[in-house]
Amino acid sequence: MDYVKLFELIVSSALINNFVFTMFLGLCIFFGVSKKMETAVGMSITFLMVMVVSAALSWVIYEFIMIPLDLTFLKIIIFIGIVAAFVQSADTIMKKVSPALYYKLGVYLALITTNCIIIAVPLHNAGEKYNFLESIAFALGSGIGFGLALVIMASIREKLEVADVPAPFRGLPISFIIAGLISLAFTGFSGLITL
């Protein structure tokens, strides 16, 4: 097993090809929950877990059911089905098993189904023909990257609350411009690793 390659995959998907700043996925949630640090952290953790599990599930189903049956053209429908079913069941199980955890993270779970990253990861894994461990590494890296983006953004936006922003730019517009600047900074990571 080539562990170096897996590590490279994690780093590159977290930093170089960061989903938020270079591929622009998951922006709705990125701007939606980055107002407070606490929610940003909660979202990142939930997101990372859902992402890894759904990538693993999708890989198994893609490899052992869809390819043998020649059903790959249905991948959009099937992947979104897997994610939605998994999120729904995680929601139900969590409510029953650990109400304390559900109270903390349940809100974010409901939001996750409409996040583009969650469907982009299995599609990307299938497109690149990753094996099982590579798929998980990619999901892990993307999850870490998304968490990193959320935490950076939240820490800036908390400071922004007290800043004097021109009225038309208050709220979302200024957040977009900040995201643009962070994205410019992330461009600096390109070339760090060449896969």
Next chain:
Amino acid sequence: MSLHKKSSWELIKNGMFGENTIFRMAISLCPSIAVTNGMKNGVALGISVMFVQTMVNFTVSLLRNFIHPKIRIPIFMLIIAGYVTIIDLLMATYARPIYKEIGLYIQIIVAFASIFARAEVFANKNKVWPSVCDGFGMGVGFLMAMVVISFFRELLGRGELFGYSLISGNPLLIMVLPAGGFLAVGLLMGFFNWVDMKFYGGKGASGV
């Protein structure tokens, strides 16, 4: 629900201006930046979304009395995914060069908050024709936003429109870079807020 009393034109207009997905509601933002580095890509995705949005609203509204409320979310997802697959396969066959660039984002339409939201909020409660108008209006609004953003980005970033060179000299390379997308959307949003506040006495400040 007073929405269904509006005329068809009012419904379409609402989607185009009043509740414009990108500049007003601030949802479905991902593609507004990802594919707007050129007019061609922006228009292609805009039209795809328009088609999916209209057809999903049509189908959901047609089936609204048969869908049990408890399982409506997975059903909506399936309907959306079905139409996205149609567009995906059509694009892959007939528009190969564009598909290579924006294929991933076409597939991502399935997770668009705006399409899902309209199905849930509007089509699920209204008759077929108003729903189609509403979906069409939302789609046109989305297309317009895509056109505006990609117009500025391609013109400033490459000095071109639809690939035809218009301005000579050094373009602002940053506008076609990922960072430029965020900046363009941020500035345009701020501009529309400013217009709204200055001339229409609105509160500005969209969503979130």
